[in-house]
Amino acid sequence: MRPELPSVLVMTRLAAIALLVILVVACRDPDASPSIPVSSPTSTSAAPSTSAITNPSPTTPSTTPPTTPPTTRATTSTSLAALQTLTYSEPVAADFPTVLTARPGDEFALLAERAGAIHRFEAGAIGEMVGEISELTITDGERGLLGLVRHPEDDTRLFIHYSDTNGDTTVSEFAFDGSVDIDSERVLLTVDQPAANHNGGMIQFGPDGAIYLGLGDGGGAGDPFGNGQNTETLLGGIVRLDPDSGDAELWQYGLRNPWRFWIDGDDIWIGDVGQRSFEEIDLAPLTASGLNYGWPIMEAAHCFGTTPCDTEGLTLPLVEVARGDGGTCSITGGVVYRGTEIPELDGRFLFSDYCAGYLRSVDRDGGVVDHTGEVGQAGRVVSFGVDGSGEVYVLTTGEILPLEAVR
Numbered sequence: 001m002r003p004e005l006p007s008v009l010v011m012t013r014l015a016a017i018a019l020l021v022i023l024v025v026a027c028r029d030p031d032a033s034p035s036i037p038v039s040s041p042t043s044t045s046a047a048p049s050t051s052a053i054t055n056p057s058p059t060t061p062s063t064t065p066p067t068t069p070p071t072t073r074a075t076t077s078t079s080l081a082a083l084q085t086l087t088y089s090e091p092v093a094a095d096f097p098t099v100l101t102a103r104p105g106d107e108f109a110l111l112a113e114r115a116g117a118i119h120r121f122e123a124g125a126i127g128e129m130v131g132e133i134s135e136l137t138i139t140d141g142e143r144g145l146l147g148l149v150r151h152p153e154d155d156t157r158l159f160i161h162y163s164d165t166n167g168d169t170t171v172s173e174f175a176f177d178g179s180v181d182i183d184s185e186r187v188l189l190t191v192d193q194p195a196a197n198h199n200g201g202m203i204q205f206g207p208d209g210a211i212y213l214g215l216g217d218g219g220g221a222g223d224p225f226g227n228g229q230n231t232e233t234l235l236g237g238i239v240r241l242d243p244d245s246g247d248a249e250l251w252q253y254g255l256r257n258p259w260r261f262w263i264d265g266d267d268i269w270i271g272d273v274g275q276r277s278f279e280e281i282d283l284a285p286l287t288a289s290g291l292n293y294g295w296p297i298m299e300a301a302h303c304f305g306t307t308p309c310d311t312e313g314l315t316l317p318l319v320e321v322a323r324g325d326g327g328t329c330s331i332t333g334g335v336v337y338r339g340t341e342i343p344e345l346d347g348r349f350l351f352s353d354y355c356a357g358y359l360r361s362v363d364r365d366g367g368v369v370d371h372t373g374e375v376g377q378a379g380r381v382v383s384f385g386v387d388g389s390g391e392v393y394v395l396t397t398g399e400i401l402p403l404e405a406v407r
Contacts, residue, residue: 271333
């Protein structure tokens with residue numbers, strides 16, 4: 001890895017509460033590979049893009065995170081009482097939920113469980129099952145139903161990322177009329193996976209109408225398949241996929257295990273799982289193709305394997321979290337809060353960790369606030385979700401925890 005990022009003490013942006021400001025500092029730990037669902041591939045069916053989707057012009061990679069947003073957002077105004085604290089309201093039992101997603105304004109969200117069940121989620125409760133793909137997927141290692149998203153404009157189109165019965169990455173479209181028509185499956189992309197870990201998972205639509213997909217480096221320790229810096233594979237990066245033609249391209253690369261990312265306007269926030277000593281959060285313009293986040297040249301902001309290392313042209317993380325910090329073992333990103341009930345969090349990226357179960361948030365300048373003292377420590381956090389109002393839920397292996405404000 002390269003030399004450590006300077007530690008910065010950042011004051012909280014939350015006006016009405018005294019929150020603990022943490023320093024994300026370097027600290028080395030055992031050489032263990034985290035065990036949270038993320039990606040791994042060797043070959044791909046991707047073809048050169050001939051998509052009708054607007055293709056942003058490639059941008060020269062930056063060596064530092066962006067400091068100003070590509071798009072300006074109005075600050076949320078509110079007449080709410082002063083915030084006293086954050087809390088998790090009554091947990092909802094679930095069987096390894098991996099996705100809770102809704103489009104802005106949707107009356108209900110969709111909840112996906114790793115084994116293949118898809119439910120309605122409404123008014124804070126799990127409703128009827130509206131789909132079941134258990135016969136299409138397997139759940140060994142870090143595999144299963146890993147990602148799900150509805151088309152932003154067409155209510156009848158649903159897209160699912162799952163591990164097929166051979167363990168390979170599959171992204172398919174299904175017809176949706178309130179329930180999922182399993183027989184309507186149209187496979188858009190398959191990627192061979194050489195291992196059962198680092199299988200990625202997240203899919204989300206960007207503002208350009210493309211689907212973005214996170215894939216890991218193929219599994220194992222130290223990138224044994226050589227995918228992190230290989231631009232001839234889709235593994236180890238963010239993939240841009242045309243939802244109509246299925247054309248795919250490697251959009252950004254140099255990632256070890258981007259289990260969860262979040263697109264907010266023209267920004268992409270990525271929680272990339274580390275290997276030995278550091279977890280990282282990356283922030284970059286989604287429109288910047290060809291960005292290289294450094295793996296396995298670097299782990300977060302530190303040289304990996306060989307010191308010193310050549311960092312020219314690499315995009316450095318916004319934040320790193322030392323392995324062992326609060327029990328950290330595998331970072332779980334994350335969503336940018338855009339709801340209305342907790343405007344004090346507006347624009348902050350919420351994240352956690354599979355082992356530590358903390359709740360932290362970070363702003364665009366890298367200022368991290370630890371909210372764990374308020375909400376308590378969750379279980380094994382595997383994902384975050386949002387409902388149609390933009391309110392946030394923390395997903396553990398056995399529960400859904402609604403995040404709420406106490407005023």
